[in-house]
Amino acid sequence: MAMKDVPDNVFMTSLDAAASWARANSLWPMPFATACCGIELMATASSRFDLARFGAEVMRFSPRQCDLMIVAGRVAMKMLPVLQRIWLQMPEPKWCISMGACACTGGVFDTYAVVQGVDRFIPVDLYVPGCPPRPEQLMAGIIALQDKIKHGGTLNGTEFGKRTQPTGPAPYDLDELIRIREANEKLVALN
Amino acid sequence: MPFEVSELAEMDAPDKEYLWTLNFGPQHPATHTTLRLILTLDGETVVNAVPHIGYLHSGFEKLGEHLDFNQYVTIVDRMNYISPLHNEISWHHAVEKLLGIELTPRCKYLRTILAELMRIQDHLLNTGTCALDLGGFTAFLYFFQQRELIYDIVETASGQRFHTSYTRVGGVAFDVNNAWVDKVRSFVKGFGPVHAEVHRLLTRNRIFIERVKGIGYLSAEDCINMGVTGPLARASGVLRDLRKDEPYLAYADLDFKVIAAKDGDCYARYLVRMQEMLESIKIIEQCIENIPAGPVNVDAGTKAVIPAKPSVYRSIEGLIQHFEVMMPNRGFPTPKEEIYAATESPNGELGYYIVGDGSPRAYRARTRPPSYIHFAVFPQIIKNHQLSDVVAVLGSLNIIAAELDR
Amino acid sequence: MSTEEALKSQFPQAGLVFSQFRDNHRIGVPAAQLMDILTFLKNVHHFDMLAELTAVDYLEYEGSKDRFGVVYVLVNTQSGERLVLKTHVNDPDPVLPSVYPLWKAADWLEREVFDMFGISFSGHPDLRRILSPDEFTAFPLRKDYPLKGRGERHNFPVLTRSDG
Ligand code: SF4
Numbered sequence: 001m002a003m004k005d006v007p008d009n010v011f012m013t014s015l016d017a018a019a020s021w022a023r024a025n026s027l028w029p030m031p032f033a034t035a036c037c038g039i040e041l042m043a044t045a046s047s048r049f050d051l052a053r054f055g056a057e058v059m060r061f062s063p064r065q066c067d068l069m070i071v072a073g074r075v076a077m078k079m080l081p082v083l084q085r086i087w088l089q090m091p092e093p094k095w096c097i098s099m100g101a102c103a104c105t106g107g108v109f110d111t112y113a114v115v116q117g118v119d120r121f122i123p124v125d126l127y128v129p130g131c132p133p134r135p136e137q138l139m140a141g142i143i144a145l146q147d148k149i150k151h152g153g154t155l156n157g158t159e160f161g162k163r164t165q166p167t168g169p170a171p172y173d174l175d176e177l178i179r180i181r182e183a184n185e186k187l188v189a190l191n
Numbered sequence: 192m193p194f195e196v197s198e199l200a201e202m203d204a205p206d207k208e209y210l211w212t213l214n215f216g217p218q219h220p221a222t223h224t225t226l227r228l229i230l231t232l233d234g235e236t237v238v239n240a241v242p243h244i245g246y247l248h249s250g251f252e253k254l255g256e257h258l259d260f261n262q263y264v265t266i267v268d269r270m271n272y273i274s275p276l277h278n279e280i281s282w283h284h285a286v287e288k289l290l291g292i293e294l295t296p297r298c299k300y301l302r303t304i305l306a307e308l309m310r311i312q313d314h315l316l317n318t319g320t321c322a323l324d325l326g327g328f329t330a331f332l333y334f335f336q337q338r339e340l341i342y343d344i345v346e347t348a349s350g351q352r353f354h355t356s357y358t359r360v361g362g363v364a365f366d367v368n369n370a371w372v373d374k375v376r377s378f379v380k381g382f383g384p385v386h387a388e389v390h391r392l393l394t395r396n397r398i399f400i401e402r403v404k405g406i407g408y409l410s411a412e413d414c415i416n417m418g419v420t421g422p423l424a425r426a427s428g429v430l431r432d433l434r435k436d437e438p439y440l441a442y443a444d445l446d447f448k449v450i451a452a453k454d455g456d457c458y459a460r461y462l463v464r465m466q467e468m469l470e471s472i473k474i475i476e477q478c479i480e481n482i483p484a485g486p487v488n489v490d491a492g493t494k495a496v497i498p499a500k501p502s503v504y505r506s507i508e509g510l511i512q513h514f515e516v517m518m519p520n521r522g523f524p525t526p527k528e529e530i531y532a533a534t535e536s537p538n539g540e541l542g543y544y545i546v547g548d549g550s551p552r553a554y555r556a557r558t559r560p561p562s563y564i565h566f567a568v569f570p571q572i573i574k575n576h577q578l579s580d581v582v583a584v585l586g587s588l589n590i591i592a593a594e595l596d597r
Numbered sequence: 598m599s600t601e602e603a604l605k606s607q608f609p610q611a612g613l614v615f616s617q618f619r620d621n622h623r624i625g626v627p628a629a630q631l632m633d634i635l636t637f638l639k640n641v642h643h644f645d646m647l648a649e650l651t652a653v654d655y656l657e658y659e660g661s662k663d664r665f666g667v668v669y670v671l672v673n674t675q676s677g678e679r680l681v682l683k684t685h686v687n688d689p690d691p692v693l694p695s696v697y698p699l700w701k702a703a704d705w706l707e708r709e710v711f712d713m714f715g716i717s718f719s720g721h722p723d724l725r726r727i728l729s730p731d732e733f734t735a736f737p738l739r740k741d742y743p744l745k746g747r748g749e750r751h752n753f754p755v756l757t758r759s760d761g
Contacts, residue, residue: 032218034225034247035593036272039316040353043342046335061219076596077750078730079225079246082217084756108266111250112737112746113729115753122756132353163758245728250744252713253737257744288619415646415674418702429674436677437620527659528618531649531670531681544668546653554658559649559670567705596728 016154023067023093024149027056027142030066030090032083035073037100037132044135056142063089068145071124072132074102075115087122093157095149097141098124101131123167210238215581217246224592226566228581235577240570244595251597255556260286260360261497261516263556268354270558271594273316274309274537276345279358284439285532285543290525292361292496296441296483301363303441304375304478305345306534307471311382312341313537313589314422314464321461321586322393325402330389337385340378347371361496362488375479382472390465403457407572407584410455417571418564421539423588426463427455433535447474457587516551523551538562538589562594600642600680607637623681631684632694635669639699644671644680647700650707652714656740664688665716669696686716695721713738 006012013021033041044051051057060066063086075083087096098118101107104127106116118124125148128141153159216227225246231239251270255263260283267278280302287294294302319334342352348367349355357364393399414424424431432449434442450466452459489496497516502509515523525547533542539561548554565588573584601615604624611634614625626634638644649670655661663685671680686693695718696703707718708727715736717724726733733749735742 036269036275036353038224039272043335043339047332048336048339073224074247074249076246076248077753078248079217080753082246084753086218087756088760108269109249109254111253111744112742112750113248113250115750120751120755121753123758134352160758166755166757245726245730248728250737253742253744291619413701416701418647418700418706420648431674526618529623529653529668529681529683530619530621531668531679533648540648542649542670544649544651544670546658548658555653557649557651557653559651563705563709564702567702 017150019155020150020153023153024146025055026058027068027095027146027149028058028060028066029056029068029070030061030063030086031059031070031072032086033070033072034075034079035102037072037103040132040135041070041072041099041138044138049135049139051139051142054139054142054146056146063087064091066090067094069094069096070099071096071103071118072099074100074107074109075118076113077115078113080115080118080121083118084122092160093153095125095145096123097126097128097145099128099138099141100133101129104129107131117169119167120169123163209233213578217243224590226585226590226592226595228569230578230581232578235579237573237576237578237581240573240581242566242569244566244592246596247592248596249593252556252558255553257552259551260553263553264358265354265356267558268356269593270560270597271313271536271538271541271562271591272354273591274313275354276305276357277309277313277534277536278541279356280306280309280440281534281536281541282543283358283360284534285530285545286360288532289528289530289545289547290360292489294361294440295486295489297366297485297487298362298489299441300478300482301367301487302358303445304475304482305348305357306440307474307478308341308344308375308378310471310537311468312338314468315341317586317589318389318393318461318464321403321457321583322399324582324586325399327393327396327399330392333385333389333392337378337382340374340381344371344374344378347374359488359497366487372479372482375475379472379475379479382468386465386468394462394465400458402579402583403461403587406457406576406580407587408454408456409568409572413568413571414455417568419539419568420564421535421537421561422450422460422463422467423539423565425449425451426459428453433533433540437533439534441478445474445477457583460587525549525551533559536561538591538594539565558594558597560594560597562589562591563597566590566595600638600678603642604634604637608634620679621681622679623683626682626684628684628686628693631682632696635671635682635696635699638671638680642673643675644673644678646672646674647696647702647706648672648679650696650703650710652710652716652738654714654738654740665691665714667693667710667716691716693718695719697721712736715739 031041045057098104102109103118106114126141126145128138130137211232213230213232215230217225227243229241230237251266254266264279264282267282268275270278315334315338319331322330345355346352348371349357409427411428414427414429428451430449430451435449447470450463450470452463498509498512503513527547527549529546531542531544533540541561542559544557545553546555573581604613611630612627616623651668653666655664655666664687666683666685669682695707707721710716711724712726712728713736
């Protein structure tokens with residue numbers, strides 16, 4: 001088909017790009033709100049900040065209907081299996097925002113009960129730092145994620161199947177550290 | 192409306208085959224945060240409810256043993272996160288009692304205003320989400336707008352809109368300025384009309400009343416026996432308010448009423464909260480026009496207090512004291528004593544039991560969390576209600592998961 | 598008659614230790630008499646509210662002879678009077694009588710103390726862990742448990758993009 005046959009009101013694009021464009025502009029977040037960050041997430045969605053301006057306001061609490069998980073708040077070790085299960089229930093393609101210092105790294109809670117960053121156990125696409133992040137910052141994060149979705153991504157989502165490597169930091173193996181320290185101490189004692 | 196208890200008494204047996212088991216939470220929109228209930232249902236009627244908690248247990252009290260009195264304020268903030276500043280005020284109230292510090296009048300008034308703003312903030316979110324869960328989105332949006340104004344006020348005072356970490360032992364981090372006073376004044380002025388509007392939206396709304404009236408009844412005796420305090424107890428007719436009973440901060444000088452109701456159901460709790468907000472506005476009005484002049488922090492001669500910045504930069508004593516307070520290995524001597532001190536938080540009696548061991552760290556920093564104690568009554572009050580009442584009752588109890596699990 | 602005098606005359610042999618710090622009136626109570634004294638306070642002196650029940654691990658506390666202290670804060674809702682009672686229990690088998698029959702508020706508070714300190718309460722209707730997971734074995738608020746835990750928080754499977 002020659003170029004001149006195409007009328008003015010027809011756009012040419014690849015199917016992948018069209019799909020990504022559509023996905024980016026209709027994100028349905030699943031608010032996994034556990035703690036204080038959840039209240040800021042609420043503030044983002046309600047009056048004054050109004051997340052709806054950026055096309056990501058359809059909060060659905062059922063994971064089957066969502067494609068963006070926002071982990072807002074710290075995840076305790078009792079909660080992590082729940083988080084993983086909800087993540088697995090969400091249909092592809094799906095993305096994950098880790099909102100707040102706690103979800104990103106454990107934040108101020110470097111204690112026995114808090115998971116030190118959800119990215120150790122589920123894949124995370126975007127980190128929004130802050131304790132809690134201001135609503136503006138969360139919106140900036142969502143816009144950045146939309147940008148990320150628009151560039152790259154395929155219609156049938158084959159790119160996800162290839163990512164078999166965990167993306168977060170390696171699990172912190174306490175036993176391993178203890179073993180290393182004991183070996184070092186032995187070395188020092190030998191010398 | 193709940194059924195008569197006698198009618199369903201024999202259904203308590205767990206092995207009845209017609210009973211259903213329903214898992215509610217821990218990730219459920221109506222729980223707002225992480226609560227989990229295992230409900231046993233007979234059709235739509237809740238026969239039994241077993242709460243499972245701890246999904247947000249993050250070791251607050253353990254952390255309290257590792258941070259000093261000023262540092263731990265950043266952690267208590269995160270406990271009841273819909274009224275963060277009130278936790279700080281309670282925590283430092285207990286610490287100052289342990290150390291025997293008497294605040295300056297200016298600081299007392301300042302903290303009183305902030306505490307009342309936090310009470311309003313808490314009740315705003317609670318009544319707003321309570322309406323939201325029952326299908327009234329408008330009230331939620333109206334109230335959230337007011338919350339944003341309070342966020343602005345605390346941001347002007349402290350520099351952070353949410354977790355302010357504003358109080359310090361013997362004072363606050365920075366004194367407030369005239370812009371702050373103006374903001375509080377304009378908030379006080381604008382609050383009444385919004386409150387009245389939500390009043391018109393909800394209080395006589397047929398749908399809302401049908402969902403909350405007569406639901407979740409709690410008697411006064413049960414309240415006392417189960418340790419329930421705050422708006423919940425007052426809605427059941429227990430006239431107990433620590434602001435009146437054990438006055439702290441500036442409450443002894445102020446003129447306000449203790450709001451109470453007799454019915455003890457969700458509707459009474461809603462009404463008590465709505466009315467308490469107006470009472471808080473009254474307190475703020477009295478305080479904001481009467482803030483005493485003078486220093487906001489206690490005299491730096493008290494060893495535990497962070498000295499003012501000019502004295503740190505310009506005098507050797509100030510510098511030394513700053514060093515002593517700030518360095519983790521220095522610190523100031525504290526009594527080797529134990530103390531229990533409580534304040535009236537928006538949710539009820541928020542107490543701290545502090546064991547001091549002579550160092551600037553608490554040996555044990557125990558919180559008496561009102562949410563924890565209030566959630567324990569839930570299985571009892573939800574019995575023989577409909578499944579849809581679970582949401583209404585949860586909303587009216589105002590359970591904050593971080594305070595619940597700590 | 599004040600509560601203190603009444604207690605002294607009612608339990609002359611009990612070895613109660615009275616003290617006051619700021620506005621806290623405190624009574625040290627031996628564990629054996631605890632139930633009698635609490636029952637007396639509730640039924641005769643109208644201490645009808647149990648405001649707080651908690652424990653302290655005195656393992657590293659300078660000059661303490663006992664391992665655990667358990668604290669009860671009672672409130673008389675008519676007069677507004679408060680009492681802080683403390684009793685001590687020791688390893689290897691810290692047990693106290695449950696005060697659930699007196700105040701229902703003790704239900705979850707005792708469960709929490711059991712969960713965090715491993716102090717059990719005989720006569721409690723349902724003494725299970727409440728905050729930590731059921732399979733947890735340690736008692737986190739004891740002083741010999743490290744702040745960062747023993748690696749429990751890292752003990753989960755890792756999900757990747759290709760899963761699910
Ligand atoms: S990052 Fe801060 S605000 Fe967010 S959950 Fe953690 S403590 Fe709360």
